[in-house]
Amino acid sequence: MAEHRFVPQSYWNTIGSHAPALYVNSGDTVETTTVDARGWDKEGGQAAARGNPMTGPIHVAGAEPGDTLAIRFERIVPDREWAWASDVLSLGVVEPEYVSRLPEAQIRRWKVDAAAGYAELEEASTGYWAGRRLPLSPFLGCFGVAPSRGQAISTATSGEHGGNMDYRGFVAGVTAYFPVFAEGALLHLGDGHALQGDGEIAGTGLEISMSVRFSVRVLKGCKSGWPRGETPDHIFTVGNARPLDQALQHATTEMQRWLTEGYGMTMQEASQLLGQAVEYDVANVYNPAYSMVCKLSKRLLPDVPVMS
Amino acid sequence: MAEHRFVPQSYWNTIGSHAPALYVNSGDTVETTTVDARGWDKEGGQAAARGNPMTGPIHVAGAEPGDTLAIRFERIVPDREWAWASDVLSLGVVEPEYVSRLPEAQIRRWKVDAAAGYAELEEASTGYWAGRRLPLSPFLGCFGVAPSRGQAISTATSGEHGGNMDYRGFVAGVTAYFPVFAEGALLHLGDGHALQGDGEIAGTGLEISMSVRFSVRVLKGCKSGWPRGETPDHIFTVGNARPLDQALQHATTEMQRWLTEGYGMTMQEASQLLGQAVEYDVANVYNPAYSMVCKLSKRLLPDVPVMS
Amino acid sequence: MAEHRFVPQSYWNTIGSHAPALYVNSGDTVETTTVDARGWDKEGGQAAARGNPMTGPIHVAGAEPGDTLAIRFERIVPDREWAWASDVLSLGVVEPEYVSRLPEAQIRRWKVDAAAGYAELEEASTGYWAGRRLPLSPFLGCFGVAPSRGQAISTATSGEHGGNMDYRGFVAGVTAYFPVFAEGALLHLGDGHALQGDGEIAGTGLEISMSVRFSVRVLKGCKSGWPRGETPDHIFTVGNARPLDQALQHATTEMQRWLTEGYGMTMQEASQLLGQAVEYDVANVYNPAYSMVCKLSKRLLPDVPVMS
């Protein structure tokens, strides 16, 4: 159960079977930093190329294809005092006829006070945003493990291996689970958001560099097909695809599998439970692959360990 | 502000410009009943043809195309002690490769105790459902106003006029708003569910007949493009289309219009607010048109009356 | 085998169970006219309300739910010398990022010479269109039978009953087949196009009034689920839905059913044939429901009568 303080020296704009930057064991804890989506670090310097540069990869000893890797976030905290964000909706989330009604998007700066826990738009002396504060809810927009077949997949998108899911539910206290496709799993992480609504519908959250702390664990022989997760209150699955209908199919199928194969429910028991109690979160409708989250309250689960 | 007790004599399986069954004024309250999706009434008799038969239509004096009709639900309570529901997921919400893994769907009966506020699956002496109770959350799955152009649209589907949205958020205490397309608005309602998860992913909620009480109000000259709503905590819009992406586009565009045209925000102010604070609910992914709900917390709204 | 010359007195903007305007028998031939999509007739007068006004409905004696109605087009000829069309792509067929690059669409007039068989853009003295002629290929964009459940469906869209499919393959010499949902089938027709590319991607064809001649035939007990058709060389099926993927699913399933149930092929025989020989036409990607056509060469069919 070692603790690693890892200072990234370089970053990747793809998630793939790159040379490990850090070797850890199952159960270890890692403390590190991530730069923002444009590669700006906590000083505001250009530490990496634009496009969700990743810290890592982190090689977790013993992880092999067919296993699942668990990442528990203990802390995700902005490590600078400003973020940036787009100020106009993404063109894909409005009706085609409305697109030319939208002004051209600009990047705006937000002041971020991590200690006090709020953000406010800079240069907003009048109008709606003057003096208005939004509470922070920091999470990582993009993280995951090396994908199958030796692929190196752009951090603009996502898949079975995770990636740019931009799910605002991945906050501290949550555990994410990924199917392992490559030896050592090869965890990559970055693209911190101090805050974001459902769907990342302006194309950005409040983009910021982060200080993060998490532990990893290899679940030997535990199979999963898509990213999964666990909060204090819920279990959830993530489907990444377009259209949203297909992302929902992946997430729902993965949840039905989890309930039947992991929790021992019959097909009908699980279907009836999901039919009357499932919750969905729209994670992102901006990236090349959209992300849909399928959630279930832990209060409704059979008394069986989660992910074993 | 009259009160009407309306006992339906006949039902419609389309929402259209049918002859009014009741005439009311803006501000009036109506107390009536709805049969379930198969036309079964509170005695279990076949009171109407299968397929979401509607109580109504109710003609609201003064409502004209270009206005908005507000319906505030004061009470939605099951009026019998059993519901029915499918026991297998809808085939469209799982991966095509998983479809043949699913057993054939059957209709199962649930015991419903409206006074105590719970439901439980009948004939479940062993397994997950034995002795398990789910709390009720009754709502109407299908309601809306006569659509444009003299259309009569099947209650299997939905559109700008409302219809079979199957949104579990339409509970008592919520106000729904519909664009008026025909003189008198011509409100239809039915398809009660004692409970349902997001998306209606088993193809049914707990299907049941209802006793309902609601008031109607004509908002003269108040324009809307898609169904809207208001809870104690949120405002919301509903988009109905396929794929889910397009339903989301309608709902998001309608919300952006509401914030800019109704609340006086600039395009950028509204975009930034939605970008960092919007919430989506997947209402249904089962009907011919899927339904997506775009929500915003009232705490974040400018201090302006909702819908005026 | 009577011949009917039918002069429309009124038009419908929905396809539904409206009062018949003409009664005919199976095998009869009808000669009539249609106004254009804006309701303009051969004199250019406003004969009907905008939005694909329909000639009809025509009641075909003996047609009942469960039957199929065949319509064989013998002649579809423009009956005036000009058409109109949009001059910019529909916003839904380009990438969202490209939408604001497109200029605002205008309606342009085209000169149509039905005898010589060509069209040319008016007021194009310079540039690409100066002196350029396109060969005509006249067809009806919108026609179909009364839908199920007493629905009245806008002529803007389409479904199992046909409607606004805007398929440029429905030219003279082609037979269309529709499932019958209402007594007498109740055929509606209109929305003539002198010419159109695949997909109706500018949102219009060359919109024009038409003189049409066709025969109708009731195929008793012959079941179909979606519109079908037959050219001298091919059989085809039409699926109407969004997204295009779903339209394709409907069309493909209907073709597989036709081959197995109508032509007696096994599932594998039909699948292998379609897999290596199917052709698709994108009929429309503009209307609320998109339309996809699944085609198969008659040379590849077993020696069995088409539709019996």
Next chain:
Amino acid sequence: MAEHRFVPQSYWNTIGSHAPALYVNSGDTVETTTVDARGWDKEGGQAAARGNPMTGPIHVAGAEPGDTLAIRFERIVPDREWAWASDVLSLGVVEPEYVSRLPEAQIRRWKVDAAAGYAELEEASTGYWAGRRLPLSPFLGCFGVAPSRGQAISTATSGEHGGNMDYRGFVAGVTAYFPVFAEGALLHLGDGHALQGDGEIAGTGLEISMSVRFSVRVLKGCKSGWPRGETPDHIFTVGNARPLDQALQHATTEMQRWLTEGYGMTMQEASQLLGQAVEYDVANVYNPAYSMVCKLSKRLLPDVPVMS
């Protein structure tokens, strides 16, 4: 203008910035072979890992990001006498309700006579396929250039870089154009099909190893965004995405750009031309990204060189 006979020693299951296996100059001709989708070569041996293994990559001197690479196929000929194919439709091309009607897919062998130009199903002594021959139309299902950002993308899917488009129009005599993303372009090719219908709807064509001959040319400074092509009669563009609607958006936008930027047409001239004369081919609706082809007859083009 050298001629290269290239005998592949190894194969890739991703398309990426792998070490070049062959260096050529613009204008050179290459003669080589490809193994089939399962890695079986002309002897039927397992020459490479399953999943569309690629011959290459071929480094074309001088090709840089911002250029376009042209590949003209001079010959694509099966180099063995049998192919394999699935015998049941892909589950994603039928209605979800129809999926469980389909039998389980099996792989079947076809006899292929390249000299005589036909294929026939083996072991079909009775029924539809007994004695039936289909004419060959050989093409490569998967080929393309190294994608942007150093990505290595699975040959199961496709994108701006080409890849597994499974477009049956890529026969001998056709020129394909790809945007260059990496130095040397890095052409990969494989996945030969002796025949296939539109859409690859059974999930395979007639899968076979090939002898291929083609020339490459670097178009310096010639920009393109998506794969393009040219037959003796048409020019075309390819969009790769899901749903099919989005693939169509990419292909249509790329064609509109080509007509306006390459052929000097105005937005309206190009829109009107496409509106009344465009043709679409459904290339594949089986792979993770679907492929749609947007085509235009060369007879309708201004008198300007294609791609310069």
